[in-house]
Amino acid sequence: MSINLNNKLSINKNNRPLIIAEISGNHAGSKKRFLDLIKSAFVNGADLVKIQTYEPIDITLKTKDKKFKILTGPWKNIYLWDLYQKACTPFKWHKGAFKIAKKFNKKIFSSPFSVRAVNHLETFKCPIYKVASFEITDLKLIEYIASKKKKIILSTGMSKISEIKNAIKIINKFHNNIAILHCVSNYPTEIKDSNLKKILYLKKIFPKYEIGLSDHTNGIATSIIASYLGISYIEKHFNLDNMKTTDSSFSIKPNQLKELSETIRYLFDKSKKTNTLQRKNLFLRRSIFSKKNIKKNEKISRNNIDTLRPKIGICASKFFKILDKKATRTIKTNEPIFYSDIK
Numbered sequence: 001m002s003i004n005l006n007n008k009l010s011i012n013k014n015n016r017p018l019i020i021a022e023i024s025g026n027h028a029g030s031k032k033r034f035l036d037l038i039k040s041a042f043v044n045g046a047d048l049v050k051i052q053t054y055e056p057i058d059i060t061l062k063t064k065d066k067k068f069k070i071l072t073g074p075w076k077n078i079y080l081w082d083l084y085q086k087a088c089t090p091f092k093w094h095k096g097a098f099k100i101a102k103k104f105n106k107k108i109f110s111s112p113f114s115v116r117a118v119n120h121l122e123t124f125k126c127p128i129y130k131v132a133s134f135e136i137t138d139l140k141l142i143e144y145i146a147s148k149k150k151k152i153i154l155s156t157g158m159s160k161i162s163e164i165k166n167a168i169k170i171i172n173k174f175h176n177n178i179a180i181l182h183c184v185s186n187y188p189t190e191i192k193d194s195n196l197k198k199i200l201y202l203k204k205i206f207p208k209y210e211i212g213l214s215d216h217t218n219g220i221a222t223s224i225i226a227s228y229l230g231i232s233y234i235e236k237h238f239n240l241d242n243m244k245t246t247d248s249s250f251s252i253k254p255n256q257l258k259e260l261s262e263t264i265r266y267l268f269d270k271s272k273k274t275n276t277l278q279r280k281n282l283f284l285r286r287s288i289f290s291k292k293n294i295k296k297n298e299k300i301s302r303n304n305i306d307t308l309r310p311k312i313g314i315c316a317s318k319f320f321k322i323l324d325k326k327a328t329r330t331i332k333t334n335e336p337i338f339y340s341d342i343k
Contacts, residue, residue, distance in 0.1 A: 016268030017212065017231050019261055021046035021238040025087030025246035033240065034089065035096050041238050042104040044254045045261025049106070050130060050235065051097060053121055054113035056084040074187050074249045087246040091120050098124040111135075115144050122148060131167065133157030133185050133214075139170050146171040152178050153233070155214050157185030161205060168206075179232060180206055183214035188250035194222050199229045216250045220260040227264055236260070284309060286316035287336055294331040299324055300342060312336040 021041035027034035041049045060068065060080040068080045075083050094110075101108035109128035112118045113135065121129070129145045130153040136142075145152060152171055156164055164180065171178055182199045194217055202211045212233030213226045223234045239251035252260070286307040294304050300322050307316040313336030314322065325342040 018047040020235040044258040053117040058114035146174040157183035179210040181214040189216040285311040
């Protein structure tokens with residue numbers, strides 16, 4: 001894994017998507033569960049862990065006015081204040097989160113929802129900031145985040161291209177270290193609504209920036225398919241178990257995160273290990289054999305050599321290069337030919 005936190009685009013040396021485990025409200029109000037989620041995410045293959053930094057006062061008003069009641073989705077009939085009170089990650093928990101990341105030698109970052117949230121995260125030298133889909137039009141907040149000159153990941157659920165461009169324009173006043181995540185803001189998202197073609201469109205419209213996927217579908221199939229589109233990040237909400245939480249209906253569990261991580265690594269593995277596994281089958285390639293007796297000092301020609309399996313001697317790809325060479329010894333019919341046999 002390689003993450004460049006300077007004002008340049010990051011480059012993943014394996015050219016595979018980095019996997020982000022989003023904790024969000026899956027801690028269910030328990031600090032121990034919150035820290036266990038982070039540990040489990042790293043143990044099961046997450047490259048990065050993301051949390052959210054806010055308290056209800058940073059987002060909405062404490063009121064029972066019906067205009068503040070959510071009417072659809074998994075949070076139907078819940079007032080905004082009550083939802084955010086339940087899902088928020090207390091500021092005092094953050095120190096432990098960054099400490100765990102350091103212990104694993106991994107990165108943890110956050111979506112801040114206010115200026116004071118940014119200031120709090122700065123005390124931990126937060127390396128990356130994410131702008132949530134719902135915040136992409138809050139240009140005032142985006143400007144403050146960008147002023148910290150850290151990498152910014154923009155989530156684009158519900159966004160018009162013009163809104164994404166407006167956000168980027170603000171960030172570009174300070175730097176251009178930006179990644180853009182395709183996102184469908186349905187919780188959960190049906191696979192049929194995942195619109196993965198949008199990834200290719202975003203790559204075309206924003207060729208300077210990394211493109212990724214914030215995946216709210218159930219399971220890991222959509223993320224694996226999207227990895228073939230050349231994305232840089234896969235973000236999945238992550239839960240420890242079957243406990244019902246604010247985000248559990250669109251979260252994956254440890255075994256699924258592990259499977260996603262291992263699958264992505266296998267698909268994009270360019271290591272020597274992969275080549276080693278294949279090398280045992282080189283035996284089934286062709287090499288050069290004599291098809292009749294060849295006397296010492298006799299020229300090698302099409303008439304006295306052929307290419308046959310297995311690969312024992314000189315590789316078949318060298319057939320034309322050894323023509324007109326001379327035999328250094330008498331070579332019997334059907335013998336493999338080695339470089340020591342010619343000059």
